Amino acid sequence: MSSPDSYFLDQNTLFCISRRWHLRQLVAVSSLILLAAWAGKSTVAQAQLLQTVAVTTTPAIVVPVVPVVPTGDNYGIQSTQTFEQWRAGFRKEALAAGVNPSLFDRAFADITPDMSVIRADRSQPEFSRPVWEYLDGALSAPRVRKGQMLLKQYANTLAAIEQRYGVDRRVLVAIWGMESNFGSFQGTKSVIRSLATLAYEGRRQGFAQAQLLAALQILQHGDIPPDKMLGSWAGAMGQTQFIPTTYSNVAVDFDGDGRRDIWGSPVDVLASIAHYLQISGWQKSQSWGFEVELPNAFNYSLADGEIRKSVAEWKQLGVKLPNGVSVPRGYEQLSAALLLPAGYRGPGFLILDNFRAAFKYNNSTSYTLAANLLSERFTGAGLIASEWPKDEQQLNRSQRVELQTLLSRHNYDSGNADGIIGTNTRKAIRAAQQSFGLPADGYPTPEFLDALRNR
């Protein structure tokens, strides 16, 4: 398995733990897989979720980890208990943790396992969408227009939130758009039922029970009635798509009605997103980064999204902005990493601390790039000068597994051959590219797979 989190975890997205697990997000995630990004597998993220996570490191969204092929017709449910037996045991734990018995019984009334949750948990996309297609969807003209309209509609609220949390209003609206299309896609599943299903069926029990307990505590606090607590199959809730523990730590009642309403109050939604980003290290009045161009014969192994140098140092290496664009004043000494979301043939970006902060919202490089570009599109900026390598074929799942298998066979350790291009796989690709005399961008292409096959 690949190691966690880095800016290249898109694949993580697949699994990962960030706030979203709906299909919509899985689809988006799949696009990232190849990006080195939405996050290599999320061991870390997962581990974080399994503990009670510090908000600063817990992605708001969670995507499942390591799908397993279902066996038999029970979808591979691992539990040796009936659902009722599991519920009785969990009820004791919940009551011991302070959950009111009648609240528990009300929340669990008529709750049965939801097989569609298990199916979703096990699904693994065959194809991954290239990043440019993902961006086309994420930055659609209707979404940009809607965001512009909402920026006007909530101008006063956004000014107050900006003042309180120091996060750019356009970024807040962009994340709102990315997470739930400004509230129109929040997920329609009962959060209690989805999490109870995941907790019962066993593979993700520790995580799901912790989330379920947090969900019950939210209900007990009176923030939302049980029948209105809706979200994705993985328990990502409301317009922010927070998992329950993230909600508990981060959600804000900014409209002052006494309830932290991420389902129905755009004011609470925007402030909660701002709070999340603030906690994640958002730097006031700084951008997320900018597009750059690289010189010929650049050492692409520096572009792993993790190696950090000052903007001035990158400039000394020949990294420059597109024609007519200059680095904002005061940025020369900021720490930046270089990102090539589609490999050396595609656009490059220098990413700053705010990219890192936004990345924590959803461990996906593609997602984070899209959210940041969307925030700029609202003002007519955020266009990319360089061309994407749209002629490049994306590897399908069996090709990705073959690539990993061949890498290992040639002693480039990429972890388990799971079809997920995570951080370790990218490192292995880079090492092999270097020894083959190819541009070491860590990006899996059919040409590279052929080169491996012919060794």
Ligand SMILES: [Ca+2]
């Ligand atoms: Ca409220």
